Amino acid sequence: MDLIIGGAYQGKLEYAKTKYDLKESDIFTCSESEGIRFGVRCLDKAGEFALWCVRNGKDAVEFLQQHKEEWKDSIFICEDIFCGVVPLGADMRAWREMSGRMCSYLSSEAESVTRIFCGLPQVIK
């Protein structure tokens, strides 16, 4: 599994598409309403899956651990939302924390971690 991380609008998905030669059908876009669906090469917006977990009383790390066989060869893309002010709303705070723990877990499991800055990749693991 490879993890791609970076701030909003930095070109993470474009980078993944080029690097791994992805077609649209290779990508699942996680969402707050549908969570995550395995079985595709690339799982985009993993942070939205973390928000789905918050909304549905699940723990993102436990959920991923239980389904490890289904994503162990995938590419995860996750937005870095960790440098701003701690959000005032309890939900957003829980989301930020869930997202952070999930990224740390994914990072520990990943063969490579790449951070995208202004469209430029930097391999940090």
Place this chain on the structure above:
Amino acid sequence: MTILLSGGNKNGKSGYGQDFAVKLAAGGKLYYVATMIPYDDEDRARVARHIENRAGMGFETIEAGRNIQNVFETADENGTFLIDSTTALLLNEMYPDSHFEEADSEAAARCISGLLEIARRAGNAIFVSDYIYSDAARYDEFTETYRSSLASIDRALAQECDTVIEVCAGNLIVHKGRLP
């Protein structure tokens, strides 16, 4: 040489931009392209602080809050240009009448075109931007448009520039190219 400098606020980007510009100019023409249009006393105080900071460094100041490529009407294009910042330029272009109600949807494209023209024509150019993409807030539509627009400018400049540097707590992380 062309350089994009980005990173968080108050990390020393402007200071590095000035130092790099002086070094690259090597005694030649040196321009500070001021993009901020001051609206109140707080803005005017910030401008005064910036002017004081670069006093004696040899900069000639060009005011260019909009239509950035117009700097070539008065400046020698073989000179060295410090553009500080793309952030202020975009804000001015998004709200051409200084009314904060309706953003101009062509603003980002106009900024990219003008800034790339400077990158290609200028003897040397240094662009200062701001990295505002890593917080856990859900912003209103205007703010998101501003963030995605600034990111598209950053990415266009990152592709064009010889060197891309992230400034972090006064330290330099080189993402592309080499230091001047």
